[in-house]
Amino acid sequence: MLPRKDLFHIPDGVIYLDGNSLGMLPVAAQARAAQVIGEEWGNQLIRAWNSADWMALPKKVGDRIAGLIGAPDGSVATGDTLSIKVYQALAAALEMRPDRKVILSDDGNFPTDLYMAQGLTRLIDKGHVIRTPAAEDVLAAIDDSVAVVMLTHVDYRSGRMHDMQAITRAAHAAGAVMIWDLAHSAGAVPLDLAGSGAEFAVGCTYKYLNGGPGAPAFIYARPDIIDAVAPALSGWMGHDAPFAMDLDYRPAMATERLRVGTPPIIQLSVLDTALDAWDGVTLDEIREASIHLSELFIAEVERRCPTLTLASPRDPLRRGSQVSFAFDEGYAAMQALIALGVIGDFRAPDIMRFGFTPLYLDDDDIRAAAEKIETVIGDELWRDPRYQVRSRVT
Ligand SMILES: *Cc1c(COP(=O)(O)O)cnc(C)c1O
Secondary structure: OOOOHHHEOOOOOOEEOOOOOOOOOEHHHHHHHHHHHHHHHHHHHHHHHHHOOHHHHHHHHHHHHHHHHOOOOOOEEEEOOHHHHHHHHHHHHHHHOOOOOEEEOOOOOOHHHHHHHHHHHHHHOOOOEEEOOOHHHHHHHOOOOEEEEEEEOEOOOOOEEOOHHHHHHHHHHOOOEEEEEOOOOOOOOOOOHHHHOOOEEEEOOOOOOOOOOOOOEEEEEOOOOHHHOOOOOOOHHHEOOHHHOOOOOOEOOHHHHHOOOOOOHHHHHHHHHHHHHHOOOOHHHHHHHHHHHHHHHHHHHHHHOOOOEEOOOOOHHHEOOEEEEEOOOHHHHHHHHHHOOEEOEEEOOOEEEEEOOOOOOOHHHHHHHHHHHHHHHHOOHHHOHHHHOOOOOO
16 A cells, blocks of 8 residues: 555655655664664674674665566675766676777766766777767667667656667667666666666666665676676675685676675665565556656646646656656745745756655645645745755755
8 A cells, every 4th residue: 555654754844755866764764774883883893794694785685676676686786876887887888899889878868877988988998989869869879880878767857768678679679788777767667677688777776765865776787698797896895705805806696796895784774674665565556656646746736837837748658756847947946845845856957856756645745745836936935035045956
């Protein structure tokens, strides 16, 4: 049954429509954090690598994430940040297609994905180019010069969702490697990653998976290719035998080789407990509820605020679990809305972004949020100079 509000810490007076950016705190995660810090770190100290099984945690959590993204056990490694995982996947993919020089992405991709690609291609210095056509032109841009198609499945600004199966098929038909960034998909929409045949996928866990700020990222590699992947970031935790202390790198079996250094045990423990919120609920149920909530939101906001322009696909089947509206004074309007207790966020230049997380939102939240948006827009609360000052994080 959805929602499962009792599993989350919901501050008084807050309607949270930003779970696509930083998921809410699962109540049980707080106790787990206290236990890991106080008992495991505090009392067991270094013995906890064995006594509390810290060493097994990255794989355990990886397998739980695999279950949420349509991937088999053992195919997902956890750790580091998503930016790092993008770098690893792209480096591996480029090595698989040494004769091709084009990395194909789109102009809606999240900047860090493109920045990591720019840094990597500069370092390897083999004349790679990064192409970023509009999202709707990606399919037509796939040809046999393309080494890698690297896309974010759900657009972080508009929520527009790529057709994973069709694009992966086209990439493979042209002989290219496929990388999917699932930052706004994992925990938001049902995924059949294994069925898509994509070689790599990456994602973060602090958005819909509620792992907390800075929670570790994940990387998937298709099981039949992983043995041929030579990791670009060949750290000791991806070594076949880290505690043999060999002088030479030898990659671990399977996806474990895409780990790099010491795992962030406190964050991994918090994430492990956060994932309990998914027990007994299917992504199909989540998707159905998410479409219901987002359709209700669009109808309510459009009825109350005709000056806002929908900046997401109108067809719910072409959206992830977020809805954006464009408004010239979007930054100030979002600050005014947050002051009224409705938390969404803003993405330059003019996007007011709202995420829908069926684990902890219901219809009453959506109607109440729309009412507050009407107050901000109708009464022009955004004109208050207080709301015009830009913070570092928007
Ligand atoms: C949120 C997000 C990131 C963030 O990367 P970090 O390394 O975790 O800061 C990267 N890519 C996409 C597509 C995102 O949505």
